[in-house]
Each structure stands twice: as C-alpha cells, then as structure tokens.
Amino acid sequence: MLWEGLEPTVFEQSSQLGGTWRYVDSNLSNEYSSCYWSLKTISSKYEIEFIDFPFKTLIPFEHPHHTNVFRYLHDFASYFSLTDHIKFNTQVKSIRRNPDDQNSWQLTLYDRKTDIIYTRSFDAVAICTGLFSSPKYKFFPNFKGTQIHSRDYKRPQVFQNQRICIIGSGASGLGIA
Numbered sequence: 175m176l177w178e179g180l181e182p183t184v185f186e187q188s189s190q191l192g193g194t195w196r197y198v199d200s201n202l203s204n205e206y207s208s209c210y211w212s213l214k215t216i217s218s219k220y221e222i223e224f225i226d227f228p229f230k231t232l233i234p235f236e237h238p239h240h241t242n243v244f245r246y247l248h249d250f251a252s253y254f255s256l257t258d259h260i261k262f263n264t265q266v267k268s269i270r271r272n273p274d275d276q277n278s279w280q281l282t283l284y285d286r287k288t289d290i291i292y293t294r295s296f297d298a299v300a301i302c303t304g305l306f307s308s309p310k311y312k313f314f315p316n317f318k319g320t321q322i323h324s325r326d327y328k329r330p331q332v333f334q335n336q337r338i339c340i341i342g343s344g345a346s347g348l349g350i351a
Contacts, residue, residue: 176254183296184260185283191251191260195243199328208309208325208346213240216345224250263287269299324350 176182188207190196198207215222215237219229222243227250233242251257263286272280272295279299284291309323324346340347 176256176259182259183294184256185264185266185281186260186262187265187286189262191257191262192244192247195240195247197240197244209240210324210327210346210350211329213349214238215243216349227253267291269301 188196192207194207194209195213196207197209197211197213214235218236219233219238223229223246229238229242229246233246235242238246251260261283265284265286266281267284268282270280272278275295278295278297280293280295281299282291282293309325311323313321324342324344327346327350340351
C-alpha cells in the first residue's frame, strides 16, 4: 500500500508485531500467542518469504524455527519502515459503515494501554485477523485428565512421563506430536 502512495494504519492488539511467530511463554498475560517453543514453518521459507525481501542465506533450514521467522518479520518491518504505521495495543471492537458518510468505514477501537474506547473513520478496510485467531474446540466432559487446546501448549516438559492423546490432525496437532 505504501508503494501505491496510500497511508495505511494497522491495528495490532499485542504490544509488538510477530503474530503466530511471536513466542510468549504463558497466555495468562494480555499478550496472546499460539506459538509453541518447537514451532517451525510447515511451508518452505521460499514459499513464505516476501518477493522483494528474501530470507537471509544464513538460515540454512528449509523450514525455519519460529525465532527465525519472527526476526525476519521484524527485519522486513524495519527495512520498509512499516512499524510507523502500526498502532500497537489496539483492539478493533467493531467495523461499520460511517453513519455520516456511507463511502467510509467507522471503526470502534480500544486502546489497551489507556483503557480508552474511541472511533476513527477510514476510506477502506482490510481485515487481516489470521485464519486461526479464535480457537474452535470442544472438551470431552467424561474425560478426567487434563485437556488443553493447542494454542495453550508451550513446551513438552509439562507433559513429561505422561500418556498423551492428541485429537486432530491440523498443522498444530501434527507439529506438537
């Protein structure tokens, strides 16, 4: 968008960029991340890199560790001065047509640092929440053991010397197994 002369504003609910690739050891804080310690890309680094910003050749792995992808995203954002356009710690609460101007959109925003809710208008909106931003799962009421969703899994040591059953063959389930 910047290359086209547009001035985008990105709203990020966490305190820094990285999304799926940002490891947070506990989801008990306000900093949610579904990244687990051993996470690697499923796709080749050549499939996920930006065409005008390749992965550094110093990363010898076809499927980089999350720390490599996280650093790559930070390097990309820094190189192209993208963080100047990101409003961190800001949740989008709602999006609707602007009642005063049907050709624009009104966003209701929540600033997590100041605890203030406010509105802003934009000519266009792109929704980029991620495919798996809200987990969908059902617990088994008759099961007496510990049940967690893969988004809450962080390190295998917690489950050492236990019998584990992983239900689901999605990317996270297979990666954790």
